[in-house]
Amino acid sequence: MIASIKFPNTLGDVALEWYRNTGRFMDSSLHLCVSLPMDTNHPPEPDIAVLIPCYNESESIAAVIADFRAALPTAVIYVYDNNSSDNTVAIARSAGALIGNERYQGKGHVVRRMFADIDAGVYVLVDGDGTYDAASAPKMVEFLRHDRLDMVVGSRQHTQAAAYRSGHVWGNRMLTWLLGTLFGRREISDILSGYRVFSHRFVKSFPALATGFETETELTVHALELHMPVDEITTPYGERAEGSTSKLNTYRDGLRILFVMLRLFEKERPLPFYGIVFIVCWLVALILGIPLLSTFLESGLVPRIPTASAVVGLILLGFISLVAGMITDSVALGRRETKRLFYLSVPQFGYERGERVR
Secondary structure, eight states: OGGGOOOOHHHHHHHHHHHHHHSEEEETTTTEEEEOOOOTTSOOOOOEEEEEEESSOTTTHHHHHHHHHHHOTTOEEEEEEOSOSSSHHHHHHHTTOEEEEOOSOSHHHHHHHHHHHOOOSEEEEOOTTSOBOGGGHHHHHHHHHHTTOSEEEEEEEESSTTTSOHHHHHHHHHHHHHHHHHHSOOSOSOTTOSOEEEEHHHHHHOOOOOOSTTHHHHHHHHHHHTTOOEEEEEEEEOOOOTTOOOOOOHHHHHHHHHHHHHHHHHHHOHHHHHHHHHHHHHHHHHHHHHHHHHHHHHHSOOOOHHHHHHHHHHHHHHHHHHHHHHHHHHHHHHHHHHHHHHHHHSOTTSOOGGGSOO
């Protein structure tokens, strides 16, 4: 009990301040810390930050801020502008949001800057185009906290035909299937959703290397590779505000996302990646080499020297790829272990270790 511990008058204020900040009493004379039991049934409420990356969203940003303020009254709303040429910044500031700026163009750059600048217990990441349902945010935050997850994805369910173009729907399904096939996990059915809720631990362990719309793919792969607890909630997806235009180019950004996905597969799963190269090289070598071998066995001659040289080259390339995959797989395992240990060192909701439920 607090009343049973006596402090000299000169140390009382220091000890009480220490207790308020850390939940522990400090015996200054012995340089020891005595941990007091915490109420694990009622952990501290985490601070919530709503992060809105924006580029020319003057038509919708005021409504987005108002909707999320109504849905999450205790949250702090941040709008980070990405070189907008309209009145996005002025409108967001007048709506009461805290304003940040990122000069490097691209959503990935903005997400990296927000994750670095902002400290909170729970982060809600949402686009500023008004297509995502703010009323779903409390349910997503509560799901994250109650199940002690690191990421909850708002899986889009379009309520209007014009909200979700057919090309985007087809591309999202294809890329989601490919990601599940490459990384062997299918917890998330909408990997390109821009509506997500994160724990403090996820945000501060995320390297954020993407530059554009491929950042959603990178967020998903980061969670899957570290085997984080993640889940999703179906949320309505509406049409953009009148006068607002999509910044996503179906083919250009789709190809960029596909390239990033393959690059992450090579980086995170090098043995399967180079194993595929090994198999392809050997299959092509067999297709080209069997007729040569048949001719050689019949006549003792090799009639097509360039083809024979290509076969030998493919066989050697296959072996080199296999060895490279085995070596880089060991490196990737060590890197994954390091990332996992760093991830575990970060408090899940931003509390001191003695102040959160285990």
